[in-house]
Amino acid sequence: MTARLEAVYRRLLTCYPPRWRQEHEDEIVATLLDVADAGGRTRPSAGEVANLVAHGLAARLGATRGLVPAVVWHRVAVLALASVATLSLSLFIVAEVLPVPFSAVGGYVPDRSGLTFGPFVTLGAALYPLPVLAFVAAAVGARRTTRALLGLTCLAVCALLPAAAWSDAERPMLYLLVTLGLLAGMAAVGMPPAVPRRDLFAATALFGLLLAGAAVYGVVYYRQPYPGAGWNLPLVAYRGPYGLLSAVGSIVPAVVVVGAAVATAASVRRPGWIVATFVVGGSWSVIPVAASIRYPRWGWGYDNYSILGFVFTFGLIALAAAVDLFRAADLRIVRNPGLSSAGREAAEPE
Incomplete structure (x- = not known):
């Protein structure tokens, strides 16, 4: 025994x-x-x-x-926090607050309106405020509160699955919850002692511009195939063909490529941004990839070649991220080769 x-x-x-x-x-x-x-x-x-x-x-x-330099963890955390906060705030407004119930006509069944969680559409309304509050805490320098709120976000992501199973309430799609959980987890793990507000606000502005563009794209193109129909019906933002998530999924590949190009320029002097873009962009890419699996629509046509092209480009970004990681891990001041190892490490820029 x-x-x-x-x-x-x-x-x-x-x-x-x-x-x-x-x-x-x-x-x-x-x-x-x-x-x-x-x-x-x-x-x-x-x-x-x-x-x-x-x-x-x-x-x-x-x-x-310990295998990854702290500066890389910090940049991943800043980018992840900015993205999870902006995505959560956008979903809370566009997918939970703005939708209006269907009118009770034509045999309409009230309990199928999608408004099943109080005044909101899904259980996601209980999740989305947490990353936003974490962002506010990080902006004012409350690191422990930020990490606690991000940890609660990860727990809330896991709790939504049994909560939806035990009730009649809708929940956001699983792949969206996975994306939010990944971003919140990366932000919590790599949170720097002092969050650089300039980087945080700049990243937030970029993600806000991305999501605002996606929302406008969805509203404009929704009205073309559905003239006279309201884009703010329940669950359209989540599952509609021109809803917010559908629009985000359509533009994420191009945004990741453009973001990697910008990060490449920034990483010349500040290594680590390509790694952050690759990791965070990969988490966002879960949305279009999972949506395409759930709603298969690709034959061996234009869409397939587009995806293959993105996979090839993403592979190049992964290679650039590996080089960026090695540079961040072994960055040295070469102008003065007489420096000792300790002196070189002390002279390394963040």
Whole structure:
């Protein structure tokens, strides 16, 4: 029985990084076995399992973060926070507040209006304020509050799935929740001690311009195939062919390419922006990719060649991001080769 319990403990310790296990695994296992023997237990307690898994994953995250320079994490976090806040605010207004209920005519069934979460359309109305509040907290320098709100955002993303299953309320699509969760998680993990407000506000302005353009695009083109129909009907912003998410999905590929070009110019003096653009742009790309899988409409025609072209371009961006990451990790001041290693590291620009 002791051998079986030891095997269980060693499997739990695989949550820790390999180097840590080489140095501490035997000692920790021996201690855990002594505690279990003193308590007369033949299996790990629930507290031990939760403690080992949580601390092991945290240790792995710390080891992974050590491979990426802090400046890259910070730029990813700034870009992710700006994008998740602007996307959440846009969805709250366009998809939750502005939609109006259908008129009760022609056999209309009231409970199919989509207004199933109080005055709002979906359960997303309970999620979207959290990233916006996190942005406000970051803007005023409240780092702990920012990370707490982003953590609550990730928990709310997970909670919406069972909440929608247990109730009759609508929820945002799964791929949208995944995108929001990824962005909030990246923003929380890489949050710098002092958020550079200039970068944060500049990124927010760019994402706001993107979403404003998408909203205008959706409103204008919605009226062409549906003359006289209102674009602000319930759930149109989420699932309509010219709703906000559909418009965002249409322009994301081009925006990612343009953003990578701008980041390339910025990374000449400030490495890390191409990596941030690649990671955050990849998270946004979940929206058009998942929507195309959910609503298949591509044959071997124009759309396929467009997607193949984007995949090729995205591969080039990934290559540029790898080069940018290496530059950020090994940036040196070459004008004075006589500097010591410590001196060069101290002279490295952020």
